[in-house]
Amino acid sequence: MKRLQFEFQTNLDFSCGMSEHCFTLRCIPVSDGRQTIAEPKCVILPHSGKVWRSRDSFGNTLICGRMNEEHSGFLFKVSGEASIENSCEAPGIAQPFYRAYTELTAAGEKLLAFYEENRPAAADVRLRAEQLCEAVYNAMVYQRGETGVKTTAEEAFSVGKGVCQDYAHIFLSLLRTDGIPCRYASGLAFECGETHAWVEINDGTRWIGIDPTHNRYIGGGYIKLCHGRDYSDCPIERGIYRGNGDSVQTVSSKVTEV
Amino acid sequence: MNTPVADARAINELLARYGVKFGIYKNGSFKEQLFPFDAIPRVITAEDFADMEKGLVQRVDALNMFLADIYSEGKIIKDGIIPEDFVYISKGYLAPCAGVMPPKGIYSHISGIDLVQAKDGEWYILEDNLRIPSGASYPLIARELCRMTSPSVFESGKIADNRNYASLLRSTMDNVNCGGINVILTPGRYNAAYFEHSYLAEKTGAVLVQNTDLFVEDNILYMKDYLGGKTKVGAVYRRISDEYLDPLTFLPESLIGVPHIMDAYRAGNVAILNAPGNGVADDKGIYYFVPKMIKYYLDEEPILKNAPTYLPFYEEDRKYVLDNLEKLVIKDVSEAGGYGVVFGRDMTKEQLSDWRTLITEQSRRFIAQEVIDFIDLEVMENGQSVMRKADLRAFVLSGEKTRVWPSGLTRFSRIADSFVVNSSQGGGFKDTWVLLPE
Structure with missing residues (x-):
């Protein structure tokens, strides 16, 4: 077990x-049997406006808010302590929609062909997933700037380059083609200064975290913030506002062992 | 009875004056046009209506049970009645609604069921509209005007009074209201059915609002008032589609939605009519399974028939469709409003062969149906009586009980021999008279 301080x-x-x-x-991590989160602190600036909690149908805790007054910046900061089992598993069953393609994860011609080339031989769900994960890892080159948040699995695969979100979407697409229930996970990882994305597959009784960007099972260094069928179900921050300008987003995270 | 009630021109002029219009987007521009009224009513006998009513109540009850099932346990899929492929990848299935039970378990409060009558007198269901079926206001106002211009026709007491639509709608809203006022949420005056939104608000006493009049705080939906105060909203009859409803859950670019309305809904603090996510049940692919749903949930035989339908998804059906394409009608499951409907008999050899390829490649995307030779109704055109294809949209309201409005929207094609009657395709409408039992 690892004890981590996160910010x-x-x-x-x-x-x-x-x-x-x-x-x-x-942005509020939930205790799930793998990770145990001591009451996390969340600070939102500016203070004006109204903030409350809600919950979505995927089981994520939501912080909702509304600020009417004009403001030129916005920040939220979450910090706390997490105890994490040195394991990739958390108990849970998958709702059936986790087996279905979404807009971002539907396999097109190229991904279907790629799946055929790499169709796993093993019967065990975990072994099948491992094999598909390795295929994604070998086929892709990690590179920023080639893809965006709306890039689909098929598009990213065609480019052959992308970031953790693209790796996750391609992996999800292959898993769904294979009939394995799976979901997109978003969170923080040890040794990574930003947010990270990985995948959880379900074997009938457990969610098992696999990180296709690093071709490995997740371990004690991963703190999950939220999950959904794909990125668009669970962005860490989503907002709308009135104004005629642009916004620049900066994200930073720090995870240290206690 | 098949005589014009009044001078159609006078009624049409009144309709124009009242702003009874239908908006159409064509080639990127918005045009409002009048929805032409024909003065010869469609008459449905008391006996016919009684059967139809039973069949419609049965169908809508089963559809509501299906929605409650799909968004919770999904028993009908586990029991192998409907393949998973027709549900979770449907555009109308909304994962953000999974596990959310709407107030009183009602998903489709206002259902618009389209029927046609075949030449042998049998009624067939063409499609179910469980999202935002529009059109009830047209026969409602037409009747009001006809009563003014030809009061004697209605004095006989033989025709069911259809002016109870407003009170039916109101009690449907009141039934699920979670405490607070009723509102009708419109995208605004450039919507195709804006006339209807304002008319129904006036008739039901609900407040007509746009998104900027509403806001959510602590998972409660409020309406702003002019003094800076707020009033809790208990039920929203929304006339904007699911994907635009909440920019923080669905399409982020929506400018007509209410941010966080889904949070208020999930928390059980407001009823949304119809519930978001109903698109999964009125998908043209799911249509095929409705008779099976009726047997599964109600253990009853379906009273009203579906048009004979084939799903190319099933091999046996696909073979039949490919072999008989010339005589079938093909519908794209994701389209509505008469779009994406093609008739095999109108295709050239090349087109038939292209369609065969397309259907083989995208078997889930299409359904094929036998063309029902439905009856023509008499329509006055430039002072001449002509025969035109017509359908009927029946309105079924699910409140404490499920009830069928004793009227409906009869739409007819203004083009001879055309089977497409949708108002978005330029059709006209008639009043629908349901006769009272002798």
Whole structure:
């Protein structure tokens, strides 16, 4: 078991004043049998406005809020302590929609062909997933700037380059083609200064975390913030506001062993 | 009875004056056009209506049970009645609604069921509309005007009064109201059915609002008032589609939605009519399974028939469709409003062969149906009586009990021999008279 101290902060800097800002944050990690989170602290600035909690149908805790007054910046900071089993497993069963393709994870011609080339021989769900994970890892090159948040698995695979989100979407697409229930997980990882994304597969009784970007099972260094069928189900920050300008986002995270 | 009630021109002029219009988007521009009224009513006998009513109540009850099942346990899939492929990848299935039980378990509060009557007198269901079926206001206002211009026709007491639609709708809203006022949420005056939104608000006493009039705090939906105060909203009859409903859950670019309305809904603090996620049940692919649903949930034989339908998804059906394409009608399951409907008999050899390839490659995307030779109704055109294809949209309201409005929207094609009657395709409408039992 690892005991980790985590701190995660996102800043939005607006080029002009924004008002009527409504947001939903999925930044509160939930205890799930693998990770145990001591009451995390969440600070949101500016203080004006109203903030409350909600819950989505995927089981994530949401921080919702509304700021009517004009503001030129926005930040939220979550910190706390997590005890994490040195394991990749958490108990749970998968709702059937986790088997179905989504817009971001539907396999097109190229991914279907790739799946055929790499169709796993093993019967065991975990072994099948391992093999598909390795195939993704070998086929892709980690590179920033080639893809964006709306890039689909098929598109990223065609480019052959991408970031953790793309690795996860491609892996999900192959798993769903194979009939394995799986979901997108978003969170913090030890040794990584930003947020990270990986995949959880379900074997009927457990969720098993696998990180296709590093071709390994997740371990004690991963703190999960939220999950969904794909990225679009569970962005860590989602907001709308009124104003005629741009916003620049900066994300930083720090995970240290206690 | 098949005589015009009144001078159609007078009624149409009144309709124009009241702003009874239908908006159409064509080639990227918005055009409002009048929805032409024909003065010869469609008449449905008391006996016919009684059967139809039973069949519609049965169908809508089963569809509501299906929705409650799909968004919770999914028993009908586990029991192998409906393949998973027709549910979870459907565009209308919304994972953000999974596990959310709407107030009183009702998903489809206002259902618009489209039927046609075949030449042998039998009624067939063409499609179910469980999202935002529009059109009830047209026969409602037409009747009101006809009563003014031809009061004597209605004095006989033989025709069911259809003016109870507003009170039915109101009690449907009240039944699920979670405490607070009723509102009708419209995207605004450029929506195709804006006339209807404002008319129904006036008739039901609900407040007509746009998204900027509403906000959510602590998972409670409020309406702003002019003094800076707020009033809790208990039920929203929303006339905007699911994907635009909440920009923080669905399409982020939606400018007509209410941020966090889904949080208020999930928390059980507001009823949304119809519930989000209903698209999974009125998908043209799911249509095929409705008779099976009725047997599964209610253990009853379906009273109203589906048009004979084939799913190319099943090998046996696919073979039949490919062999008989010339005589079938093909429908794209994800389209609505008469779009994505093609008739095999209108295709050239090349087109038939292209369609065969497409259907083979994308077997889940299409359904094929036998063309039902449905009856023509008499329509007055430039002072001449002509025969035109017509359908009927029946409105079924699920409140404390499920009830069928004794009227409906009869739409007819204004083009001879055309089977497409949708108002978005330029059709006209008639009043629908349901006769009272002798």
